[in-house]
Amino acid sequence: MKVVLKNIEKRGYKGNIDSYLKEGGYNAFKKALKMKPDQILFEIKKSKLVGRGGAAFPTELKWEFAKKCKEYPKYVVCNADEGEPGTFKDRIILENDPHLVLEAMIICGFTVGAEEGFIYIRGEYFKAYEILKRAIEEAERNNFLGKNILGSNFSFKITLFRGAGSYVCGEETALLDSLEGKKGQSRVKPPFPTFVGFKNKPTVLNNVETFANIPEIILKGGDWFSQIGSPLSCGTKLYCLSGDVNRPGVYELPANITLKELIEKCGQGVRGKLKAILPGGVSSNLLTDKELNITLDYPSVQKAGSMLGSGAVIIINDSRCIVDLAKRCAEFFDYESCGKCAPCREGTKRTREIFANITQGQGNLSDILLLKELQEVMYDTSRCGLGQAALNAVRSIIEKFPGEFKEHISKKKCKLKICPM
């Protein structure tokens, strides 16, 4: 069952406007134009679609809040920053079916009463940027974008904006600051962007994949969509399978698939012996082979003590040193912390140092307790999701691999000879 990749997986599909139109592209928008915004919202509500950017917030609610706001102008923003390590699904969509996202944004603008949209695209996505640029021009030429679209009194334009290589700019409020030309740092929430967003105006901000589901929901109805997957997580999900698997890649599957099925059916098995899984990128807690039977929907992964996030399933085999993995995560967050709030700025810095010490044979058993406490305090007090989740992986590694961890500290030994002891 394909919703998002339905065109992309067709042979010979080119992703330009002609191919898109041939596959029925922009019919959803044409249909939406004849609907009342409230009807559109009702379909999305019935679809039970939740955000695919990580937080799994009901999409319909965002749109509804923004629509109800009496402040104008309103904005639609597509989050195409895709910075979470192990996530590469949005790129596939943007490079191969850009009009799908444009169409969804246009529908969103029509629904909430916005006339301007932005795509905030990861700076390194050069190819996707060029493709999107061309797609926007095509859409303008065909009057799917521009003034009085298709003879209606609805006008909409989309502007591309390139990020400059900061992970935290994928966080919605940091993204908005960056989009406004400021330093990309998170804002105080509440107020949420739906009420006070770009230039302090109501703004719908959704992930690329979230948007990509919209046209099919409009065409086939919310009920149809909600039948897919499981009642816990409706629709499909794009899983980015990477790491030590035989066939890494992006797989679109109904969200009632188990972790084991994903690895074995899609990934054709683990390369080597399975050691651990990061189900939602480096911000998520580690899972082990004991948890292979969980289904990959948002609530189930959460129940297993982790999170699905953007769907970056990273497989780790037994040739990898788990302390080295923790160290790499710590380095990533130290490098990417925006530096605004004290617990994250200083906490990530100290974590990185502690791991540098441990992997050089200078660890201390008290580091374990300290890291646990630090994780709790950073989760409790950091200003945005980056700091709150920065030590998730570290914490779960300490808890699930206590032996390997203590061996590094007490015996000053890395069995796999990866750490520079």
Next chain:
Amino acid sequence: MINLTIDGQKVRVPKETTIFEAAKKMNIDIPHLCYHEDLSIYGACRICVVEIDRRPRLEPSCATVVEEGMVVRTNTARIRRARKMIVELLLANHPEDCFTCERSQTCELGKLAYDLGVRELRFKKARKYHYEPDTTSPAIIRDPNKCIQCSRCIRVCSEIQSVGAIEFVNRGGRTQVLTFFNKGLNNVECTTCGQCILACPTGALRERTVVDEAWEVISNPKKFVVVQTAPAVRAAIGEEFGMPPGSLVTSKMVTALRRLGFDRVFDTQFGADLTIMEEAHELIERIKNKGTLPMVTSCSPGWIKYIEHFFPECLEYLSTCKSPQQMFGPIAKTYYAQKAGIKPQDMCVVSIMPCVAKKFEAQRPEMKASGVQDVDVVLTTREAARMIKEAGIDFVNLPNEDFDKPLGISSGAGVIFGATGGVMEAALRTAYEIVTGRTLPRIEFEEVRGMQGIKNAEINLNGLSLKVAIAHGLSNAKVLLEEVQKGKSPYHFIEIMACPGGCLGGGGQPMPTNLEIRKARAKSLYQEDKNKPIRKSHQNPAIITLYKEFLGKPLSEKAHKLLHTSYTKRNRY
């Protein structure tokens, strides 16, 4: 109104109140670092976190608005642990040189660490960054190694002062507060007002200390050292010795300075009276001869530097009068030196100022009217207090002594120079009597007093309705100057002070300096004015003699040479 529960007690507060403010009403001062009452909310230090029912995480009380039925706890084990750890994290990145730090007695980070019971630093092998301090400015030193990135300096500089000389650069742990392209404070549009120093919770910002230079000249037998003290100092220096804010300690201060070894203890208020004589006459001249109006006061060096950077095309509006400090200097080194039989090069003028910008001002190339540098050493109130402490003087219990004559004689008009509106009031007292030839019916101009950001008034001067305005804090000054720039200013005369509250809120004053304290200091200055037998500059006998014996009359050629100055157009960076 919103009802909520904080620590088990019910409270009712207006909508939009933050939890922090609501707690304050219940006498709970939630520990904080990046919060500052004068500034916008930043919500980044996370020290002020509290527990709120049904919220998964702790929330910053300074940045969280109350909601109906909210249940808040401000002091639980979870909160205490979090706060303590955040302070530990900040300390792990902080140089451990508290003993030798300028702020060791007033450091908010250190106090917090003490209050929260941080007695051990668990993050031991912490790497510290070693940044070069910014020492380009003659007035201010920035030591980025002590910065905890609370942004209070950045906010005061942009929000209160509309300058924006400093901003955060870089990301994460490499975040630093810097000037444009790290050119240094002296090479950008910094006004040297020093408000950022007052705002800073740590020793990352401080004045360029010249205490050693002061000791050196005092102990040099070849130097005749005179000291002048600005009006605002006497209403504040007591705070450094534990006295309540606004304690008026003029005579103790004089005694203390004499004991430090100054040869003469004089008063900048004498300079202020002189400023009024020149400025009032300049105003009358400009009105009579249809000169450039409005005339804008020029006694706040931070303000002067601001206008030079930001409104270089408006310099002609400035009065050409030097500030009281810089009028005092050349008069001491010419008039008084002659009288006392001392060569100007053997005399040393030390001034004690509430101000950091005065350090910059004294070094301007124009300030050599006496043939040598007019003012040699500029100390802040804080530095002077430290010298008194260093000398072991029991300030609080000192006997009272009087200023030396004649440059220690001043009027009540000179006193109120230290408060916003004071220069205006002093000038009006003199201008009124010169123009009308009549005695003022009511000496106090209440309408120009008080802490409102921009004040205005209209005074009848022999049929001319004189329109005046007063601004303090450069953001307020900017509003008035933009009118001037557009040619739309309705005023004849504008007083501007760079610092909130006027000099009594200057960047060199004791810490903390906040609205309440500024008000207390103002109150005592107005009290001192009331106590003075002479309250108008033109009636100061020492001023009258100075003109008779030396200057001739206001705006004379000699007065121009010694007491007036010119300004420099400056770039923004």
